[in-house]
Every structure is written in C-alpha cells, then in structure tokens.
Amino acid sequence: MPKAQREQGHARVFDLGQQSLRELNQALHDLGPGSNETAWEVLNPKGSHSVAVGVDQPISIDVRGSVGYYCAGMNDGGTITVHGSAGPGVGENMMSGQIVVKGDASQYAGATGRGGLLVIEGNASSRCGISMKGIDIVVRGNIGHMSAFMAQSGNLVVLGDAGDALGDSIYEARLFVRGKVESLGADCIAKEMRPEHIELLQGLLDRAGITDVKPSEFKRYGSARKLYNFNIDNADAY
Amino acid sequence: MCGIVGLFLKDKALEPKLGAMLSEMLISLSDRGPDSAGIAIYGAATGNEAKITVQSPKPDRDFRGLDAEVAKAIGAPVSVAVKSTHAVVRTTPDKVDAAREALQSLRPDIRIMGAGEAVEIYKEVGLPEAVVDRFDVRSMTGTHGIGHTRMATESAVTTMGAHPFSTGADQCLVHNGSLSNHNNVRRELRREGMTFETENDTEVAAAYLSNRIAHGKNLGEALEGTLSDLDGFFTFVVGTKNGFGVVRDPIACKPAVMAETDQYVAFGSEYRALTKLPGIDNARVWEPEPATVYFWEH
Numbered sequence A: 001m002p003k004a005q006r007e008q009g010h011a012r013v014f015d016l017g018q019q020s021l022r023e024l025n026q027a028l029h030d031l032g033p034g035s036n037e038t039a040w041e042v043l044n045p046k047g048s049h050s051v052a053v054g055v056d057q058p059i060s061i062d063v064r065g066s067v068g069y070y071c072a073g074m075n076d077g078g079t080i081t082v083h084g085s086a087g088p089g090v091g092e093n094m095m096s097g098q099i100v101v102k103g104d105a106s107q108y109a110g111a112t113g114r115g116g117l118l119v120i121e122g123n124a125s126s127r128c129g130i131s132m133k134g135i136d137i138v139v140r141g142n143i144g145h146m147s148a149f150m151a152q153s154g155n156l157v158v159l160g161d162a163g164d165a166l167g168d169s170i171y172e173a174r175l176f177v178r179g180k181v182e183s184l185g186a187d188c189i190a191k192e193m194r195p196e197h198i199e200l201l202q203g204l205l206d207r208a209g210i211t212d213v214k215p216s217e218f219k220r221y222g223s224a225r226k227l228y229n230f231n232i233d234n235a236d237a238y
Numbered sequence B: 001m002c003g004i005v006g007l008f009l010k011d012k013a014l015e016p017k018l019g020a021m022l023s024e025m026l027i028s029l030s031d032r033g034p035d036s037a038g039i040a041i042y043g044a045a046t047g048n049e050a051k052i053t054v055q056s057p058k059p060d061r062d063f064r065g066l067d068a069e070v071a072k073a074i075g076a077p078v079s080v081a082v083k084s085t086h087a088v089v090r091t092t093p094d095k096v097d098a099a100r101e102a103l104q105s106l107r108p109d110i111r112i113m114g115a116g117e118a119v120e121i122y123k124e125v126g127l128p129e130a131v132v133d134r135f136d137v138r139s140m141t142g143t144h145g146i147g148h149t150r151m152a153t154e155s156a157v158t159t160m161g162a163h164p165f166s167t168g169a170d171q172c173l174v175h176n177g178s179l180s181n182h183n184n185v186r187r188e189l190r191r192e193g194m195t196f197e198t199e200n201d202t203e204v205a206a207a208y209l210s211n212r213i214a215h216g217k218n219l220g221e222a223l224e225g226t227l228s229d230l231d232g233f234f235t236f237v238v239g240t241k242n243g244f245g246v247v248r249d250p251i252a253c254k255p256a257v258m259a260e261t262d263q264y265v266a267f268g269s270e271y272r273a274l275t276k277l278p279g280i281d282n283a284r285v286w287e288p289e290p291a292t293v294y295f296w297e298h
Helices: A003-007 A021-029 A195-207 A232-237 B012-027 B059-063 B066-074 B093-106 B128-134 B182-191 B201-214 B219-229
Strands: A012-015 A039-043 A060-064 A076-082 A096-101 A117-120 A133-139 A153-158 A174-177 A188-191 A219-223 B003-009 B036-042 B050-055 B079-083 B086-091 B111-116 B119-125 B144-150 B165-168 B171-179 B232-239 B243-248 B257-260 B264-268 B284-286 B294-297
Touching: A012 A021, A133 A195, A153 A195, A174 A195, B003 B012, B003 B171, B003 B232, B003 B243, B012 B036, B012 B128, B012 B144, B012 B264, B036 B128, B036 B171, B050 B093, B050 B119, B059 B079, B059 B086, B066 B079, B066 B086, B066 B093, B086 B093, B093 B111, B111 B119, B111 B165, B119 B128, B144 B171, B144 B232, B165 B201, B171 B201, B182 B201, B201 B219, B201 B232, B219 B232, B219 B243, B219 B294
Parallel strands: A012 A039, A039 A060, A060 A076, A076 A096, A096 A117, A117 A133, A133 A153, A153 A174
Antiparallel strands: A174 A219, A188 A219, B003 B144, B003 B264, B036 B119, B036 B144, B050 B086, B050 B111, B079 B086, B165 B171, B171 B232, B232 B243, B243 B294, B257 B264, B257 B284
8 A cells, every 4th residue: 555545544545647637526526515535635646737626525635746727726625735836826716724735836826715724835936815815825935926916805924035016906915924025016015013913923823834933023014005096196006 | 828848958868768758748738739739859960960841731742852953953962851741851051051042942832940950840730749740759869859839829820830930040939928019029120131931929039039149149148138128928948059948028927837857957838748757756846937047058
C-alpha cells in the first residue's frame, strides 16, 4: 500500500492517472449530507484543471501533486489540501471551508471568494485575492502584483512581500503584510494597527497554523475611501 | 487562449529526445488551441550547412526535381528532404540568400517558413498531435526548440497564420496573447525594409525582434524593447541559433510557468506541459515575473 494511503486510513482513493476528472467531481457532488465518505485522496493530478471543484460537504480531500486551473473552486465546507502547487484561480469563489496549498499558487488565488480560509504555504503570484468578498487568505511567502485589486471584504495576510499596486481600488478588505510592499494601488493606504487588528490577525495566524510570527510584525493596509463616491478632485486617482 | 512550450537542453544526453519531449509538451496543451500547431527545432549548427524550411500546398508538384533546379540556379550543391507539406532545403551558408531567391522564382507557390544554420520549422492547421505525427517531430534531435498551439484571434486560420514566426536567420517566436498596436509597428518596420507575409500580430513581434537584433542588440536587449514598444498582452518565447528567451508584458495575465534542472530549462503555458519531463518533481519551478526578461545561451 502506498505510504500516502496508509496515512489516510480508510480514505477513498481516486487515481487521476486511471480515472477521469469528471468521475472524481461527480463522485464528490453525489455525496449527500451525513455521508460516511469524509476522507478522500486524489493521486496523479499532474496539473489537471478543476480538481475538486464544487465540493459542498464537510469532507477532507488530500491532493497528492500539483494541480492546474481552478482547483477547489466554489468550495463550500470542504477541507482541501494540495500537496504540491496550484495553477491559476485556486479556490475561486470559495464560500466556506478551507483550502491549503503546500507549494506555490499561480494567478488570482482566492479570487471573488466569499468565505472560508485559503492558506498558501509557498508564494502566490499576481492578483491574489482579486475582488475578494469575505474570504480570508494567508500566504506564507510573497504575493505578486495587483493583489487584492477591488477587494471588498475579508482579510489578506502576507508573511513575505507584496508586488506592485497592492489593493488597487480597494473597498473594505483588510490587508496585513509583514514584508515590504512594492507599491500601493489607487486609494490603498497604510493604516494603524489597533488592538482589535492585532487580535484579528492573531486569530487568522492561529487558524492557518502559523506559530512562528507575531501580529506586531505586520503592517495594515486598507481603503482611503476617497473613490467611493465620484468627486472630480479625485479624477486622476481612478 | 493558445498554448506555448519551450525546451532548452543543457544535458547533451537528452538531445536525441528533444523532438519527443517537445511533442509531448505541446500535445498536453491541445485544448488551449485547436486551430493550428507548429514547432521549431534547433539542431546543432555545423557551420558548413544552411537550411531553409519551405511549405507548399501542393508538395508533389512543387518539391519534385527541386534540388537539381535550385542547384543549377545557384551553382552549388543542394539537397531537399521532403516531409509531408514541408521540405528542408540544404545548401552552403554563403548560398542561402541566392537559394531563397531561386526557390521563390522557380516555385512561386512555395512559402518559406524559416531559414538558418540550425532551425527547422514545421507548422500546419490542425491539432498538435496531427501536426507532430505528420512531420515525425518525435524522432527529431536537437539542442532546443519551441512550440505553439493556436486559438486564432487576430488573423485567419491558415498555415501562414500558425506559429512559430521566423523573420530572421535562426530566429523564431511563439506568442500567447494579442497585440493592440501591431498595425502601427508593422508600418514602422516596413519603412525600415522589413517584409511581412501575413496580417498576424505575432509576425510583427517576431519582425520587431529581428529588426532590433539586426541593429546590433542582443536577444536580451531586443526582448527588453518589447516592453516599451509593443502594446497588448503577451507571453513571448523565442529561439535563436544558440539561445532561448522568455518575456511577459507588465500586466502578465497570460499564463507562464518555467522549470529548471541541471539537464534543461523548460517553459509551458501551464504546469501540465511539464509533468512528463525527467526530474520535474525536483526541478526549480517558478512563474516568470512580469516585465522581466529571461534568457539562456549555449
């Protein structure tokens, strides 16, 4: 028995080297409330697109390898761990639950997410958390340019550095960055870390299983709220 | 969407497998572009041979007796190796321009895909698997190569609209994206004497690089120039006689992933394209940064 399978005990194993992606996603969608099949393991993803998209039950899925576009999109309550890297759009529009990427994530990780927690243990590239709407995203490494563009709600925590135009046209999301920020986008400003933010950030780090950094090491960024209502004096900022 | 791949070998032991590796990489991205596919493979340049890859819609008619007729016209030995709709015309390096002229006057319907000491280019409409089978790309050896599977957006689905585009000796380029100022740049390049075969935006990018290299820039400097002079979305992968380069526009929304080991540098639009490469699980894998030029030379 492969090592991974032993660790998972009675996990239902799906080998994408032999079974189709459609079979996998159909089997996941067929699970009803209270199903006993709560542990799944996916082997040989080899960059496949749309692995475990649309999970809507509180099950756990371990994906052994790297995935392509849109892994775990729309996740609603599942706990999905990618033991590799993820392609563009991982966790896009997540509703609830948790996604952990052990490696790096490509563009627009967690885009438009409405809830749940996305943890990226490596780096995320451009547009991480673009238009996030309530999701919490924790990135252990760096994030690329235009991250949190038009972010509306939720929290983005970055232990490393952020690329150009962080938080461009941001609404109400909170951005916490521990490293340096290449540049801030339109209407995004550095903000004071008040006790409630320290507490919030500690909670996010705890949930992401991060114990080696302190909330006080981060800076907070958010919306200056100048672009909410059109004012001709701010026309250049749009 | 389009899919692009590139493979630059450092380990000579892999050279006999270059065609097979590049073919697999390209086939894995078939669903990114069903319209046409193409591949450029660089064999080792010997210094005493030049190759011109040509294409004809009627190969039986155009390639018959071509070697003898071109040899007579240019006064030098010529060999012609036919592969389906393409043929590789070989002659001595000093006769390559004369051979091009002879080919075009003897066979007006022939299209020149590319020329140089190292490169051969095969491209046709259809899926990558059909294209690599047709030209037996899997059996080809070489030092580096690039490939493309096309979803047509800016010009017609024709053989000439397929990538790679080659506009200078041993230079070629594949592109994922679309350029918005290609008509303007084409006009400027025409004024400088560059010629164009198609209305395709990518051909303009290839010609832009050739023009800059002709003005004395190296590949890295020429690629830097694309960042200020070309508007639009692009991930470019380019090959030269002994080099391989990558650049993405500053917005960088066209996907790209690279891998490097002691044996090779590889490029794919997606990680899927890299999964069959040897040692990929332990390779350094990264996403090329926007507005940043990467290049390698032998």
